[in-house]
Every structure is written in structure tokens, then in C-alpha cells.
Amino acid sequence: MNIKQYHFLIVGAGLYGATFAYEATRRGLRCLVIEKREHRGGNIYCENIEGINVHKYGAHIFHTSNKEVWDFVNAIVPFNRYTNSPIANYKGELYNLPFNMNTFYQMWKVKTPGEAQLIINEQRQKALDDMRSRGYSSPRNLEEQALLLVGKDIYEKLIKGYTEKQWGRKCVDLPSFIIKRLPVRLTFDNNYFNDKYQGIPVGGYNRLIDGLLTGIETKVNVDFFEDRAYWESIADKVVYTGPIDQYYNYQFGHLQYRTVHFETELLNISNYQGNAVINYTEKDVPYTRVIEHKHFEMFGADVDSIHKTVVTKESSTEWQPGMEPYYPVNDERNNAIYEKYRILADRETNVHFGGRLAEYKYYDMAPVIEKAFHDVNSLVKE
16 A cells, blocks of 8 residues: 555645645644745745844735634734725825825815715716717726726826836736726725724734644745655645646746835834835836835834834836746736646646635635635545
């Protein structure tokens, strides 16, 4: 008999892999987690600099309306009260996000929901009339979609430049489905998310990953593809969380992504911008946003308890093979390529594909956990 050492080999120690390992282990199954990077946690990994937890791969804010998921993560590590309230900077003008009564007052000096709605409706109708005058009434691209949703002023100041930097393409060349809706709130509410629960793990995301992987054998600096046959031989089933096109040796071509460039700096001041996230929506500013990491976990007077701060400028760039993949480019071409890989994946009997890269799908953190729950339940018989 060929008795395997593990029930599951989990390739990738990100949030999906760690949650899957935790749930499978809880059911009495033996897991081995291997990770190509030198650390666990995937893109939610935090690096501690001068007592500040720095989100090394970009800002991550946990939010969900699923009480089961919220209770699950808080049982691993308590979460703080952080509320995501980003600011937009357009040519030195500051606007609250998401679009709400604070935004509309800053833009038009209106003070009532009725006044704001009137301006938005007038601009939306103007966009629709312009389209009809050209012989069509459905948006053909992202620009037309945005104009129909929020009108010219909000689009030109707060959407156009940021979106073009994020995707590296003009809004008229981007498909309309990228922004199916844009939230407009006629209240003075700067909370970006509608979810019931949100926050940051007290002490940073590493504590969440460490809690999920406690007692589970984990190896870092291990590349699955350097000795694929060996790793596949030691477990009953492989749970693969890496790029699906790499698993199949790119036989149908590379899937495309957007990637992110980070410039991180330690400053000898206690407070740089007064907020965790400020988006720069003017196209001529090369970066998309500036993150000041201490504001994720320090509030009020606590901000001054450390007379240093860490800021990161984020820039979105075109992805090339060998670069870190961040955002799937789910256009018609890439979705067609992914579908070919998905058909191969569905035929596998000893390999399960899960997570952002393996499914070529952008996931927030809570849905990643929900997906891991679902997949463990599907693959493991109680």
C-alpha cells in the first residue's frame, strides 16, 4: 500500500490556504502547507517597522455582513474598530469617499439631499441626452457608464484619472461592466463599506494567519514547481492556490493582471496625512493612493504615541511575467483563456483549485474565508 503522509498538501499560505488548512485540521485531517515566499500570509502579510504594522502588499480592511465569518476571525484574534473612510485628493481639493453629502457639499456647497439629487439628476440626464443624440442609449464604455451613474463633475474629478491610472487605459477604452454601479449616499456618512462588521486584527494580520496555522506543519521558501512530482506524491489531494495558468504550464497563454508598485518610507513625524488612505484622483499624479499605516491601528491621541510614521505610495502598473499578480484583467480575452484552464481543472480528481489566483477572480478577504469554508465542506466528509 502507498500510504500518503498527508491528507492535503496546500500550496500557498495566504488567507485561503490558511483557512482551508485550519478547517481541515479541525476535522482531524493532516495538512502540510508550503509557501513560495519567505513568509506566511500572502498579500495580507504585515511587516513591523518601528512598532507600526505595515501592510506590505497594500491596504487590507476586513469587512463583512456574515456574522459566522466575523465571529470566526474574532475567535482567532480580536479586531479593532477601524472604519474605512478614505479621502480623495484632486488638484489639492479634498473630498470624502464614498460619494455622500460631505462630498456633495465639498463639490457644490449643497446642504440638503434634495439639492444634491437635483444636480446629480441633471448631469445624468445630460449624459443620456448626449448619448441619444449620437444614436444610442446604452453605455459603450466605462466613461459613458460612469456619466450615466453620477454625472460629469464627480466623474471628472473623482473617477476618471484614478481609474485610468489603475487600469493603464483610457476610460473610453475600458468596458462598462467594470463599474456596474457607483454608490451615492444622500447622508453625511463617510463609512466606505455597507457591511455590518469591519476592522483590523489587533496587532496586525500576521496574528490572524499565525492563529489559523497554529500546530499545522508549514514550510516557507518552497517552490511547488521545483519538485512537483515529490510534493504531489506525499498527499492524497493537492489544494492549489497559485496561478492556474502556471499549473498548466501556460499552455493556453498567460493570463493578464495589473500589478502594484510600492514606495514605502519611514518619516520622523508622528502624523503625515491624518488618514489611513488618501486617493490621488488626478491623472498627472503618478501614484493612485498614499497609505499611512499607523492609522489602521492607532486612533485619536494614540497616533502621537510613536513619533514616527510609515507611508506607502501605490502605483498601478502593467503586469509582466515574473511580476507579482494583483488584479485579474477580466476582459473577454482573458476570461476565454481562463475558461480553457477551468475546464482542465474541473477534470482533476486529486487537485482542488481555490483562491484569487487559482480562480482568476478578485476576492475580498471575507469571501475568501467563506469560499474556504464551502470548499472544505465539499471535499471533507464529516
